[in-house]
Amino acid sequence: MSKHKDTLIEVRDLSVHFPIKTRKLFKTEVQMLRAVDGVSFDIKRGETVGLVGESGSGKTTVGRAILRAIDPTDGEVIFHRKKKGGIDLAHASEAELRKVRSKLNMAFGESGGGIKVHNLADDLLRAFRPEMSLVFQDPYSSLNPRMTVRDIIAEPLIASGKYKNREKVDARVREIAARCKLNLEHLRRFPHAFSGGQRQRICIARALVSKPKFVVCDESVSALDVSIQAEIVNLLKDLQEETGVSFLFIAHDLSVVAQMSHRVAVLYVGKLVEYAPTEKLFFAPKHPYTHALLSAIPSADPDAGFDPIRLQGEIPNPLAAPSGCRFHTRCPFARDRCSAEQPEWREIEPDHFVACHYAKEFNFSRS
Template sequence: MNRNVLLEVKNLKKYFPIRGGGIVGKKITNHVRAVDDVSFQVYEGESFGVVGESGCGKSTTGRVILRLLDPTSGTVYFQGKNLAEVSEKEMRMLRKDIQIIFQDPFASLNPRMRVKHIIEEPLVNFNIVQGKENIRKKVEEIAEQVGLTKKQIERYPHEFSGGQRQRIGIARALASKPKLIIADEPVSALDVSIQSQVLNLLTRLQKEHGFTFIFISHDLSVVKHFCDRICVMYLGQIVEVANKNDLYKEPLHPYSQALLSAIPKPDPKLKKERIILTGDVPSPSNPPSGCPFHPRCAFAMDVCRKIRPRLKEQDDGRSIACHLYDSELSQNVI
């Protein structure tokens, strides 16, 4: 794998204000800490998975990277360029190289535009192809790559099933041949048989064109199939980053262990010990002190309740945010 860093995220935070009475203009009383000090790197040509429970900040992280949301603090570097410092005009052109596949394709597709016009929009906006005939041929070529026919692209989004609409969204994202694609739950709305087709399609296109993916999902089986490295998020923070083989073979963080134990096995004869977490996920507007996972962790120590663990790289290359793996506490390693 190419180890050139394409994207680097440093100490990224995104807080949403809570206003008194829920009315705009009222005094801000608190903040929802959707993304709370997240740092990671994505290498050229890899698929970087982001997993975690609903509400852990996965999708918000993706939207802040693309600057669909402005960060509260922190920096995002794309090919060495700080995206927070570029102008709106320059950011608009950079979106040729950074695209997103949305979780809900119907909400992101213009219902008044035919599919062919949806796919051709990035080709025209970024001046990738010139001439009506060349644009038409390119649109048909892209549509064919994602399994759509020439007749189908003459239709409107509401005339398609959910799976077909997701293919339209994928086609639009691929049209500009981006260097980075943020895939936000791209197959969660699809049937299992269609999921495999789309994942195989994305894998093939990645090999052919060298796309880099940030693949956001709650489906751990899908992430294992598609991604090279995986980061696990909990309550807006990263708790573990590891190669997929290392993570699925031996997860280190207690939350990663519980999360992976929930993956169902296709053979009912296979017995697997399920780790059941007690309590509820804390509110991101009032996170616990110290480690955010300590109220639900069976291995929590006094230090976990007082000091927030930092993401540290281990000897095997993976990174983990857990006091159990601090060198001073190595005797307590699980």
């Protein structure tokens, strides 16, 4: 993958497998559910990468594995610091680690090198948490009803242990709350007093209060009405412009993803099929699956034709993923090679990655 100096997050061959146990009469069978299988991509500083795919394709698992909310089975997640050098936390000895733990600021300060998030030890991970954050889908279930908005937003700061002084915490909470269009009166209230859009603004304030470099937005606008959704999208864009934070924007609504993202990655049954700058992906996709997915968006323009490509069959069960290209069972262009050989993840044009044997032959350009 690219070793660009602006790269913030580098994901290499990330795999997450879950053991599924089925109890038979006398024995327990264990099958591996390959939720995410060999996913590689990178996210630059200040960039939004959209991640789309149908339910069960592993979008959420990718997001959580990058944050180490789920431990990856295999592969690497590297968080790049601006300056090179520093300590290799992944391979440091126990004695060295102990030394580092007492000087966490040194490890994560300006001198830190690439941090291998995928095998960071637990207590180091905890210290590293303020750098990364998450906004959930449902703003109703993700806020503790017994905490005031001020306490909710302040919690990440207090948990990080960097802010010992209450006044400093309050100052930072007020600052981020104001940015998310919440006023001082709001901070004293409990979540039940707020509408869906306001709650999502509280969630965003909580995610950004520790000044993270990277935030995963997992279906963060999907539960909101269109009129409110537009407001949250605008807010996220503004905050990104001001703070330079990078987003991984996971959603199943393709038009919102297009609006939000600089680049978009498409997942199908745990594998990336295409990754390209937004305009290329939406107007000149190279993978037949991306093409089919785009054709299914209903347009609000009554004169626009609506003729979705009818994919045959159902999304395959990841427990029994098809051989070769995982899309070959539903692909209208599938040939013999597709079921036998796994397509390579290659850069077909600069910055345009695709996993399809015949990508060069397709021209799916849309006006």
